Amino acid sequence: MMALAGLLLLELGLYASCFICGIVTAASITIVQGNFGGVCMLYGLVSYNATASQIGIQSSSPSSLCYFVSAISIMVAVVCFSLSLYWAYTFCIDGEIRRERVWMNLIMAVSGAFLFFLLVTGCMLKIGRDTLCNSVIHAVPNITSCDEAQTRKWASPLKGGRFYNSLYKAETAVWVNFFFWLIIGVLVIVQRRQSSGSKTIAGGFSGPAGGLFGDPGVTAAETEPFFNRPARPQ
Numbered sequence: 001m002m003a004l005a006g007l008l009l010l011e012l013g014l015y016a017s018c019f020i021c022g023i024v025t026a027a028s029i030t031i032v033q034g035n036f037g038g039v040c041m042l043y044g045l046v047s048y049n050a051t052a053s054q055i056g057i058q059s060s061s062p063s064s065l066c067y068f069v070s071a072i073s074i075m076v077a078v079v080c081f082s083l084s085l086y087w088a089y090t091f092c093i094d095g096e097i098r099r100e101r102v103w104m105n106l107i108m109a110v111s112g113a114f115l116f117f118l119l120v121t122g123c124m125l126k127i128g129r130d131t132l133c134n135s136v137i138h139a140v141p142n143i144t145s146c147d148e149a150q151t152r153k154w155a156s157p158l159k160g161g162r163f164y165n166s167l168y169k170a171e172t173a174v175w176v177n178f179f180f181w182l183i184i185g186v187l188v189i190v191q192r193r194q195s196s197g198s199k200t201i202a203g204g205f206s207g208p209a210g211g212l213f214g215d216p217g218v219t220a221a222e223t224e225p226f227f228n229r230p231a232r233p234q
Contacts, residue, residue, distance in 0.1 A: 007194075011187050012087055014180045015080040021177035022077030025121075026070040028170035033066050035159035040066035042128030042167075045135040049155065055140055056155040061128070069124060069170070072117045076177060079110065104192045111185035118178040125171040133164070 033040055039060040047058040133146030140149055147164045154160040 007187050007191050008087070011184055011191075012084055014184050014187075015084045018177050018180045018184075019077045019080040019084070021173040021180070022073040022075075022080065024173040025073035025170045025177070026077070028166040028173070029066050029070050029073075032163050032166045032170075033063070035161075035163065036060075037157055039063065041132055041163065042066060042069075042124065043131045044128075046132070046139050048139045048141070050141075052153075052155075054153050054155040055136070055149060055158070055160060057158065058135070058139075065124070065128075069121050072121050073174070073177075076114055076118070076181075079114075083107075101192065104188050107188045108185060108192075111181055111188065114181050115178060115185070118174055118181065122171065122174040122178060125167065125174060129164075129167045129171060132167075 036057065039057065040063050041057075042061050042065055044060040045058040047056045048054075049056060129146075136146050136149045137143060140152060143149055143152070150161055150164055152160070
């Protein structure tokens with residue numbers, strides 16, 4: 001039981017970390033989108049005005065692409081916050097936490113779904129950021145890395161001062177979130193196996209003498225010592 005409690009505390013800590021990662025991703029994407037006039041710059045292309053020495057937007061992605069990334073991150077954050085709040089409330093009211101097998105199966109299903117969506121989101125951020133950075137490096141003269149474009153002048157009302165750092169932060173938070181949910185799935189599987197094993201042992205000792213081997217059909221009389229049986233009355 002102490003092992004299960006320790007695993008559950010570790011799981012709650014991971015929920016809190018996933019909540020923070022989700023908020024960081026959603027906030028970073030929203031900030032970048034706001035600095036570029038509401039357009040989504042994932043997979044976007046830039047242009048360079050040599051006369052005014054300004055970087056502009058040549059093409060952008062649909063805003064729904066960034067909304068999708070933010071929505072997935074917010075959904076993960078809300079679920080993590082709700083689970084943490086629920087277990088904290090349960091512990092404060094009941095004084096203990098009992099995990100039913102059905103809830104463990106549900107968490108495993110949620111973990112699998114989140115791993116899929118976080119994998120898709122992480123790939124979108126990685127490929128979208130690389131596409132934008134390749135465009136920046138090829139279009140803007142005298143720069144060798146994408147973060148150098150943050151110090152260049154952007155056409156009004158664009159604000160590209162921290163676009164690379166924000167996108168990199170969002171991508172990192174997604175992959176960290178993915179790794180944490182992978183650990184959560186493993187922890188739930190371990191707790192599921194340990195809880196089922198502990199129930200089997202407890203049931204064996206709490207039942208009749210023959211229940212040690214999980215055989216309900218064995219009676220107490222059949223398990224009495226053969227040589228120590230009391231003499232039957234004549």
